[in-house]
Amino acid sequence: MIVIINRLNRDDYTDLLDQMYRQRYDIFIKRFGWDLPNDGVLEIDEYDTDDAVYILSVDDEMNIKASMRLCPTMKPHLMADKFAHLCFKGVPTGPSIMEVTRFYSLDHYKRDDLPQHFTGELRAAMLEYALSEGLTQLTCIANLTIIPNMLKTGYDLTPLGLPILKKNECIMAYAINVTHASYIEVCENNDIDGPLLPVSKPGERTAA
Amino acid sequence: MMMTSKKLEYFENASSFIAECKTISSSAELVATFHKHISELGFCHFTCTSFCSDSDTPHNAVRLAEYPSEWIEHYIQQSYKKHDRILSVARNRIIPFSWDDPVVMHGMTDLQEQIFQEARETGIIHGVTVPVYADGFIPATINIVGPNRDVDPDVQHALHLMSIYLYDTAVKLRKQEPETLTDRVIELTDRERECLQWVAEGKSESVIAELMNISQSTVHFHVENTKRKYGVATRVQAVVRAFLDNQLLL
Structure with a gap:
């Protein structure tokens, strides 16, 4: 199941947000060793503001299985503030462009061959949300090792610059082009057979 | 920067x-x-x-x-x-x-x-x-x-x-x-491709016959067919052509 958290409903989801911040600490700081602000339990940075939108894939017990954050590019965001050098022709910004950060999936850490249900759900939900909000691009910085998976799943990606080598990892900035065709392809490739977003309450999803 | x-x-x-x-x-x-x-x-x-x-x-x-x-x-x-x-x-x-x-x-x-x-x-x-x-x-x-x-x-x-x-x-x-490849000029049969695959692995016709559970003369027939189709003189040339044609993996 997909849950969207934004400025209008975040007070209803404080438990889920807390769970997400804990998971981010475990994954990005403890597992990946990223140098991020934290209090030893939660990973929360300067972009976790009221402007941020979170898309979560949760199981029936409301355990988060996959998660991501969207930030408006008209305001300070990670790519513009810290990774602008990865964008050879400037950092894409605008009201129809949001930045994806902190994408993680607990599916990845399974050691069996079960389908990555929650990852697939989140991949499709991200495009569904973007289409519903009239977004044209989602920008992102990622390790190049995930790009083949992104392409395979059906995303239409435009690199924003050449990769660079950083601490023995190749990272790159790219834009995910938001199109109905790629949304259909992502759904087909992830066995998604219908809309995933919750039915919105008036004004709920449009305030970011 | x-x-x-x-x-x-x-x-x-x-x-x-x-x-x-x-x-x-x-x-x-x-x-x-x-x-x-x-x-x-x-x-x-x-x-x-x-x-x-x-x-x-x-x-x-x-x-x-x-x-x-x-x-x-x-x-x-x-x-x-x-x-x-x-x-x-x-x-x-x-x-x-x-x-x-x-x-x-x-x-x-x-x-x-x-x-x-x-x-x-x-x-x-x-x-x-x-x-x-x-x-x-x-x-x-x-x-x-x-x-x-x-x-x-x-x-x-x-x-x-x-x-x-x-x-x-x-x-x-x-x-x-x-x-997309229905108009491919050279079409190998599954048997021909399989024989050629084993040739590429360096196997002799007698060994291929055992591996495929067919007679050596049948293996020879399939291999010769691939040479004929590609218009080449040797088995290795047929393997190279099939490789370049993406019909064979080495």
Whole structure:
């Protein structure tokens, strides 16, 4: 199941947000060793503001299985503030462009061959949300090792610059082009057979 | 940070290849397009190969090449695959590496050094290898060969990026093969392809007969058919042609 958290409903989801911040600490700081602000339990940075939108894939017990954050590019965001050098022709910004950060999936850490249900759900939900909000691009910085998976799943990606080598990892900035065709392809490739977003309450999803 | 014009040029080249990938409709077109773009970066040959076990050739495995055919022929005849230094290094790497990197050059066996020397004599001198991994895909290596030892790191990054799209496009074209390749001039039967696959593994006709549980004369018949279809004189030439035609995995 997909849950969207934004400025209008975040007070209803404080438990889920807390769970997400804990998971981010475990994954990005403890597992990946990223140098991020934290209090030893939660990973929360300067972009976790009221402007941020979170898309979560949760199981029936409301355990988060996959998660991501969207930030408006008209305001300070990670790519513009810290990774602008990865964008050879400037950092894409605008009201129809949001930045994806902190994408993680607990599916990845399974050691069996079960389908990555929650990852697939989140991949499709991200495009569904973007289409519903009239977004044209989602920008992102990622390790190049995930790009083949992104392409395979059906995303239409435009690199924003050449990769660079950083601490023995190749990272790159790219834009995910938001199109109905790629949304259909992502759904087909992830066995998604219908809309995933919750039915919105008036004004709920449009305030970011 | 100042953007160098060279860096931007390499990026434009990679971006152009990526854009062209969206409209490519055949493996041959993909080979020609990739070759054109790596030529602009100073490289002359490449292979794009799925890691496969010797006798297992899954449908989504990929084999593309723009490589000196005399080297492919020699490589097959000598059964060099199992000794290939580049392949063994690539299996344990996730980021690209130069063939002049210490991880390649140190610890080579005498035979591996000999293979390198023989490759140099056919113009395969320096190279960059890009390993590509994706969930549900067979891992692959893209080898890109050129005359220059010292490759600009930004060129290597451009090759990395282009190689990811090369492989993705190759796999997607492979899935469409039944539709797009109906006009293929040379069509091998499954039996002919299987026989030729074993020939490529260096097996004799008597051994192939045992492996396929058919008579030696039937094996001979199938192999001769492939030679006839390709219009070549030797079994190895038939293997090379089938390899270049993406019908065979080595």
